[in-house]
Amino acid sequence: MTxxxxxxxxxxxxxxxxxxxxTHDNYVIQLLNIAILNAIVVLGLNFxxxxxxxxxxxxxxxxxxxxxxxxxxxxxxxxxxxxxFLSVVIVMAASLxxxxxxxxxxxxxxxxxxxxxxxxxxxxxxxxxxxxxxxxGLRAIPGIGVFGIGPQGQVQHYYLLIAVLAIAALVAxxxxxxxxxxxxxxxxxSEIAAEQSGVDTTRTKLIxxxxxxxxxxxxxCLYASSIRFISPDSFSGTQAIxxxxxxxxxxxxxxxxxxxGAVGLTILPxxxxxxxxxxxxxxxxxxxxxxxxxxxxxxxxxSRLPRWAGAR
Amino acid sequence: MLxxxxxxxxxxxxxxLKGISFSVEMGEIVAxxxxxxxxxxxxxxxxxxxxxPTFGSISWKGExxxxxxxxxxxxxxxxxxxxxxxxxxxxxxxxNLITGTASRAYKKAEVEDDLALVFExxxxxxxxxxxxxxxxxxxxxxxxxxxxxxxxxxxLLMLDEPSLGLxxxxxxxxxxxxxxxxxxTGLGVLLVEQNSAMALEVAARAFVLETGSITLxxxxxxxxxxxxxxxxxxGG
Numbered sequence: 001m002t003x004x005x006x007x008x009x010x011x012x013x014x015x016x017x018x019x020x021x022x023t024h025d026n027y028v029i030q031l032l033n034i035a036i037l038n039a040i041v042v043l044g045l046n047f048x049x050x051x052x053x054x055x056x057x058x059x060x061x062x063x064x065x066x067x068x069x070x071x072x073x074x075x076x077x078x079x080x081x082x083x084x085f086l087s088v089v090i091v092m093a094a095s096l097x098x099x100x101x102x103x104x105x106x107x108x109x110x111x112x113x114x115x116x117x118x119x120x121x122x123x124x125x126x127x128x129x130x131x132x133x134x135x136x137g138l139r140a141i142p143g144i145g146v147f148g149i150g151p152q153g154q155v156q157h158y159y160l161l162i163a164v165l166a167i168a169a170l171v172a173x174x175x176x177x178x179x180x181x182x183x184x185x186x187x188x189x190s191e192i193a194a195e196q197s198g199v200d201t202t203r204t205k206l207i208x209x210x211x212x213x214x215x216x217x218x219x220x221c222l223y224a225s226s227i228r229f230i231s232p233d234s235f236s237g238t239q240a241i242x243x244x245x246x247x248x249x250x251x252x253x254x255x256x257x258x259x260x261g262a263v264g265l266t267i268l269p270x271x272x273x274x275x276x277x278x279x280x281x282x283x284x285x286x287x288x289x290x291x292x293x294x295x296x297x298x299x300x301x302x303s304r305l306p307r308w309a310g311a312r
Numbered sequence: 313m314l315x316x317x318x319x320x321x322x323x324x325x326x327x328x329l330k331g332i333s334f335s336v337e338m339g340e341i342v343a344x345x346x347x348x349x350x351x352x353x354x355x356x357x358x359x360x361x362x363x364x365p366t367f368g369s370i371s372w373k374g375e376x377x378x379x380x381x382x383x384x385x386x387x388x389x390x391x392x393x394x395x396x397x398x399x400x401x402x403x404x405x406x407x408n409l410i411t412g413t414a415s416r417a418y419k420k421a422e423v424e425d426d427l428a429l430v431f432e433x434x435x436x437x438x439x440x441x442x443x444x445x446x447x448x449x450x451x452x453x454x455x456x457x458x459x460x461x462x463x464x465x466x467x468l469l470m471l472d473e474p475s476l477g478l479x480x481x482x483x484x485x486x487x488x489x490x491x492x493x494x495x496x497t498g499l500g501v502l503l504v505e506q507n508s509a510m511a512l513e514v515a516a517r518a519f520v521l522e523t524g525s526i527t528l529x530x531x532x533x534x535x536x537x538x539x540x541x542x543x544x545x546x547g548g
Contacts, residue, residue, distance in 0.1 A: 179410070179418060185402045186411045193398035195382040196360060196391075198415025198464055253402070
């Protein structure tokens with residue numbers, strides 16, 4: 001880590017920690033909390049999509065699976081501490097069953113399978129009304145608490161979620177530096193050359209996909225127990241595409257990019273609300289502008305800055 | 313050490329290899345020469361497990377290896393440095409090299425030793441150690457691809473067209489390094505080349521492959537003087 005690396009990082013952390021001191025608006029903080037949860041989900045998506053190059057439209061479904069597992073378990077009276085484990089077990093099982101047959105194949109099979117999977121999960125949530133609450137969702141989900149201690153109010157939740165995001169980003173960075181991370185990039189760059197170097201590409205793809213699902217499952221667990229209301233809309237196919245957009249706009253393969261993309265695209269629709277129905281036009285144009293002007297995503301702009309500065 | 317017997321390989325209905333047999337002994341440099349579409353790359357890809365033979369056998373150190381997974385064959389000691397290099401542009405030079413160790417248990421000191429060996433052979437790579445693979449020149453990429461193959465500690469290195477797209481002076485360097493490696497470590501080399509003159513110069517034995525069959529074979533020095541070879545591959 002050089003000055004170039006830790007300066008923006010430190011700046012980001014300071015800004016993140018100061019936000020609640022600047023605004024006391026609960027609505028703003030809750031929006032940020034959702035943005036942070038989305039960032040964790042996008043960090044997860046980055047493993048299979050950004051690093052291994054597999055198109056995955058199932059991330060919203062894993063997010064929802066984690067959220068509903070926690071919501072249902074907590075409402076049934078299980079202690080909160082069991083819910084992250086339950087959510088992780090469920091999403092791991094689902095991603096294993098989904099990934100094992102499809103990831104042996106090359107090209108776009110994962111994209112097709114995960115679209116189907118997303119739809120299956122959505123249909124189950126909508127139609128299994130006695131358990132999932134159907135389209136009206138689950139309300140009054142018990143909050144986070146271990147032995148009666150837990151965050152109170154939006155601001156405390158905000159700090160907790162920031163801490164989880166930081167850990168999620170650090171773990172992702174460590175994995176990228178490990179032999180598994182190298183195997184992921186090698187698999188994306190050339191599957192044949194990766195195998196010829198001794199990389200088990202099927203295993204690498206499967207592990208990346210499962211790690212991503214675990215990120216989404218944990219974020220779902222925290223979503224259910226911090227927002228305390230879940231409905232199928234939050235985990236639909238549209239959300240899956242939105243998560244993919246966040247990854248592309250922020251910068252595929254870049255950890256800061258995942259966070260910037262997720263936070264930016266979660267806040268933007270709310271910030272543009274004054275435009276009424278026109279906000280979608282501006283939103284769409286903005287996304288297109290980023291893709292055209294910075295094909296590597298917003299994160300790639302940051303790496304260009306030193307070059308501009310150096311040219312002067 | 314590597315023994316290929318009556319190997320047939322087809323792409324769909326088209327038979328590309330029509331029953332070839334040859335062997336590579338321990339520490340030997342063997343060249344496989346022939347024109348476009350003769351089946352040279354197919355031969356290497358079948359040995360490394362990317363393709364399955366329709367008939368015939370491939371044995372390595374006395375054990376049949378056809379039908380085994382690609383990464384298992386690398387682990388058994390056959391490294392394939394593919395045509396067109398296929399380095400990993402998204403990884404740094406160092407990461408590219410370390411990825412070559414994926415087939416064996418990771419011991420940090422061993423990996424550092426092997427990296428040192430590769431940098432000794434190709435000092436240019438050491439200068440580029442932190443650079444992304446995408447930023448390397450063609451010659452540097454070829455060095456990196458060979459270096460990555462060596463990181464798996466092979467007993468046999470299969471090189472597919474290492475001279476492709478390189479300047480003559482770089483080709484010379486690459487071949488010098490191949491011979492140096494062979495002399496120093498006793499590494500066996502199976503070399504596929506269109507640049508037949510160069511290949512026959514470094515190899516001990518050679519085989520000529522024509523439309524899926526071996527038409528000539530023998531000591532490289534004898535083949536280099538054979539009028540048929542001179543006419544077809546060495547420009548008269």
